[in-house]
Every structure is written in structure tokens, then in C-alpha cells.
Amino acid sequence: MAKTYKxxxxxxxxxxxGIANLESLAAGESGDKAAEIAETIRRFRQRRDNYIETxxxxxxxxxxxxxxxxxxxPYTLDYVSRIFSEFLELAGDRAAADDHAIVGGPAxxxxxxxxxxxxxxxxxxxxxxxxxxxxxxxxxxxxxxxLFRMAERFRMPVxxxxxxxxxxxxxxSESRGISEAIAxxxxxxxxxxxxxxxxxxxxxxxxxxxxxxxxxxxxxLEHSIYSVIPPEGCAAILWRAPEKGPxxxxxxxxxxxxALELGVVEQVIPEPFGGAHRxxxxxxxxxxxxxxxxxxxxxxxxxxxxxxxxxxKFRRLGSFSHQDLAAVSVTS
Amino acid sequence: MxxxxxxxxxFVQCQGCRKTLFATEFLASHKVCGTCGHHHRLTWRERVDxxxxxxxxxxSASTLVSHDPLNFPEYAPKYGQAQAKTGSMDSVTIxxxxxxxxPVSVAVSDFHFMGGSMGSVAGEKVTLALEEAANAxxxxxxxxxxxxxxxxxxxxxxxxxAKTTAAVERCQEAGVPFIAVxxxxxxxxxxxxxxxxxxxxxxxxxxxxxFAGQRVAKQAGVHKAPKDFQSAEFAMxxxxxxxIVPRKDLRPTLATLCRTLGGRLLHxxxxx
Numbered sequence: 001m002a003k004t005y006k007x008x009x010x011x012x013x014x015x016x017x018g019i020a021n022l023e024s025l026a027a028g029e030s031g032d033k034a035a036e037i038a039e040t041i042r043r044f045r046q047r048r049d050n051y052i053e054t055x056x057x058x059x060x061x062x063x064x065x066x067x068x069x070x071x072x073x074p075y076t077l078d079y080v081s082r083i084f085s086e087f088l089e090l091a092g093d094r095a096a097a098d099d100h101a102i103v104g105g106p107a108x109x110x111x112x113x114x115x116x117x118x119x120x121x122x123x124x125x126x127x128x129x130x131x132x133x134x135x136x137x138x139x140x141x142x143x144x145x146x147l148f149r150m151a152e153r154f155r156m157p158v159x160x161x162x163x164x165x166x167x168x169x170x171x172x173s174e175s176r177g178i179s180e181a182i183a184x185x186x187x188x189x190x191x192x193x194x195x196x197x198x199x200x201x202x203x204x205x206x207x208x209x210x211x212x213x214x215x216x217x218x219x220x221l222e223h224s225i226y227s228v229i230p231p232e233g234c235a236a237i238l239w240r241a242p243e244k245g246p247x248x249x250x251x252x253x254x255x256x257x258x259a260l261e262l263g264v265v266e267q268v269i270p271e272p273f274g275g276a277h278r279x280x281x282x283x284x285x286x287x288x289x290x291x292x293x294x295x296x297x298x299x300x301x302x303x304x305x306x307x308x309x310x311x312x313k314f315r316r317l318g319s320f321s322h323q324d325l326a327a328v329s330v331t332s
Numbered sequence: 333m334x335x336x337x338x339x340x341x342x343f344v345q346c347q348g349c350r351k352t353l354f355a356t357e358f359l360a361s362h363k364v365c366g367t368c369g370h371h372h373r374l375t376w377r378e379r380v381d382x383x384x385x386x387x388x389x390x391x392s393a394s395t396l397v398s399h400d401p402l403n404f405p406e407y408a409p410k411y412g413q414a415q416a417k418t419g420s421m422d423s424v425t426i427x428x429x430x431x432x433x434x435p436v437s438v439a440v441s442d443f444h445f446m447g448g449s450m451g452s453v454a455g456e457k458v459t460l461a462l463e464e465a466a467n468a469x470x471x472x473x474x475x476x477x478x479x480x481x482x483x484x485x486x487x488x489x490x491x492x493x494a495k496t497t498a499a500v501e502r503c504q505e506a507g508v509p510f511i512a513v514x515x516x517x518x519x520x521x522x523x524x525x526x527x528x529x530x531x532x533x534x535x536x537x538x539x540x541x542x543f544a545g546q547r548v549a550k551q552a553g554v555h556k557a558p559k560d561f562q563s564a565e566f567a568m569x570x571x572x573x574x575x576i577v578p579r580k581d582l583r584p585t586l587a588t589l590c591r592t593l594g595g596r597l598l599h600x601x602x603x604x
Contacts, residue, residue, distance in 0.1 A: 207520070252404075264487050323421070
């Protein structure tokens, strides 16, 4: 089993490099030679597509984790720039700081005013440090609360993009109330009387994700994950072995399909062939169409029924029944 | 022997200072060490007895059990063992009771049941207790004792955070006070949901109170924490809780909160 995304994608990368080499070779040729190279390129591309098809037809839970975390995947701002005709980022929680792990502001979605916000990851070391690996601090959730209130005041639907490994677990976040900030952000979403749609685009990492995902409709991209705990953390607690992340990923069943079956999400949005990272535009178009569909359905609801609908959605979630203790068979 | 095993031995050893204590005195003080003040964990039954008017607790939803939705490795036998050990079906017990005569809706989490973890059943029960408070217009009192969300129920456990938080909003809308009492430990998914949005947050002394569990924090590379990091005292200093209340003072403190914050509800309601 591949440990990292890089290791897992090595054969595919070699095929892509081979194709690129042939293409540059073809540029300097003509006639029969060029036709011959073109034929080879065609065969290589076919082989690449077959490889991707095989790879994606048997994705295990751990491969999905690697894919959901891949730094080639489109991030929140990649979707924002493709989905909204206008977007203006607003900063700050008006109390302590501006958290770059969460970005948001007013936007136009198909001509209609909305509030858009989401976790933002970074692509290189500088960006990643600046974004704190998309692990939001209390200030991030308090900025989100500001934006939710703005949405309520100006009657704008809220669209959130979820992509975080977890909320920031550091000492300073703890002392500034990371738990309170997440809980208050959820509570603010519960109160909203405007439509709320959340899309898990990559990593839906526990409370840090849910803090901005208490929505009427929760959607997941095909290869995103949503989990109560990072698989490595689960392995550390259950087996005191963080390296057993792959086993924990299998046990946690953190895939979009499971979330759909359990009623946690309303729709799984298909990704372009080979994953969202292979075609940002196509991935964004899929997300845009899904948001449009769900918004049009929510538009039919009154403000009060939107709030009630959100309550009912989460009220239903759980797996239990009534049973007498006497009927429990104890195995040891 | 250990102080928590509740047998009929004459002596128990304090888990804080290791002193040997008379069992009768230890139990009379609701498991608080007379020497060092260490607050030992209570079962839900002991908590109810220590807090509410005698024989007024009326349990509800006692037969709820989880369905192991993910068929998670080793969950079913662990769950069965916890039920056999505690005599409860899951980690949270709910019902109504009276506190110095005042009617209240109650939820008590018991750490002895799988670390008090919150899965589908605990989430449902906390939600029911908060909804009962809102519907009956009586204060809600929730005793937290939990390591966080129950991993074995995966994403459904995470969703209990949203579900219970939504129920808090029902209390706020109905104008009934919701009081959370943090006991050792109050962590992660429980702290980052309904517990932290209570109107008033009390904590027992030196309870572990924090977001990321130690093993998870270590995994995430957290270092250089102050000595009392993730304690009730640290949370109090950080402005996250209202009061640290020794166990012996909890009952009158809670009653005062119910009479003041919930005073408006008492007109016309039977009590006394």
C-alpha cells in the first residue's frame, strides 16, 4: 500500500512524463516520422487512461485519504474564482486577528448575492505556513460567525467550502477558546433563516469541518472525505500506533459514499476523469451546478421552514433503537 | 484497592495524594478526598444522588442502544462489556428531577461507559433532555464527563455535535437556562459542541478540559504547553468557564442559578 500520494502516483507521473517527452519530440519532426510519433503518443495516452481507470475503479479508503489531501486538488479559492462572477474577501474577527485558514466574503452566484466562505490550504511551504495548513483558529470561526450574521441581515444564501484536516489544536487556540468558537459557529448556522449549502471539497476533518458545515444541504465531492477524527489520530488512540492510519481509514469508512448512505450528505458530486485535480474547470462546473440545483429547491422554503429544515436534518442523524438491558447478550 | 470500585471495603486509597481514607467518610463526601481535595469520578447514579432531591429523579429513554452503523472492529464486544460493567445501555443518562424543589431536565454523562464518549445514543439523549427543558419550560442541567465523540460510530458521532448544539438553540429560543457542569474529563467533540454554548458553565476543580486529546495533540505536533494546560483552572483563566465549584457546593450553586436565571419560569409552576 502506498504511503504517500507521490509514491502512489509515481507510475502515472512516469507515463505523463513519457507523453510530454514524445510531444516535444514530435514538434521537431514532419512526415512519416511525425505520424509515427503521433501514433505512439496516442497509444501512451490510451495506456494512461486505462491506468487511471483501473486505479480509480479500486480506490481503497487510504487512497481516498491521499487523494482528498493531494496538494494538486483545487482548493476553496480555485472554486471561488470559477463559480462566482464577483467575490470580495473580507478579513478579521473584529476581536483579535485575521485567520488566513478561513477565507470568505460577499459574492455573486449566477448574478445573485451570496456569502461564500471556506477553509483555504496552501500550495507551497510559505503559503501553507500562512494558511496554517487550513487548520483554523478561534479567529477563523469568529470571522465565519461575522459573515453568517451578515448573510442573515442582508438575506443572502450562505455557501461554504469545507477542506481542513482539523481545527488548530495549539496552546494559543485552546486559550482563546477554539472549542467555544466552533460551537458558537455551529449555533449561528442553526439560527440562520437563509438557505445554507456546504460542499466538502477535500478533507472534512472533524469539528473543524463541521464548524462551518451545519447546512440545509451538505454535498461532497466524489473523492473527498468526512471523518470524526483523522485516521492517524484514531490509530493513535485505538492502537497507540499513528502509522496504522490506513487501517483506521478503513474502519472509519470516511468516504462520500458512506456519508450519503448514512444520510449525512444529500449528494455526491462526480469528479472529472482521474479526479478534480485533472480539470479544475470541469470540477468547478460540477460544484456550481450542484449548488444551483439545491439553492433552487431551498428557494421554495420560507425563512422559518429553512431553519426548521436544518434542525430536522441534523435531528434525524444517528443509529439507534430501543432495547432492554436484559436482552443484551454480553460477549467477552 | 482503587477508590472507584465502590466495594464495601473499610478503606480506600485517594488517587490524588495516595493517602488511605475511611470508606464511609469518602462516600459521605461524594468521593472527594478530605486531605487533598481530589475529586474522584462519579457514576451517573452517584452524581444524581449527590446533586438532586432524594428520590425525585425520573429516568427517560433508558432503553436506547446504538446500532454499530459501521460494524467497527471490536466495537460490539466493547459496547456489551461496558453495558455489563455499568448496568447502563450507553454513556448518557437523562430524566427529570427536582433541585431544592425546582423541576429540572437532567443529562449525566458517565465516564465509566466507554470514556463517556458521544455516539448516536448519547447525542440523542442530550438532545432529548434539552428539548424536554425547552418544551416543559424548565432549566436544563447537563453534567459532562467525556473524552469526546465516539470514534467507533464514525461520521454519525461527529453529527451529534451539530444535533446537540441545535438543541441548545431550542432552549435559548424558549428562554430556559441551560447550565453545563464540566467534570473530569470534558474534551473534544463534547467541549466543542453543546457544552461550550451553555448559558453558564461550571466546572469541578482540576477537571481535564480541552479540545485536542493528548495523543491527538502530540500527533499534530503540539509542544511547550503550560503545566496546567487543559485543566479547568486553565480554562477559567482563559475566560472559557464561569466558576470552578467544589462538589459539595454544586447543589446550592445550581439551585441559585435555577432560581435566578430560571426565575421567570417559576410563576405558576409548582415547586417547593
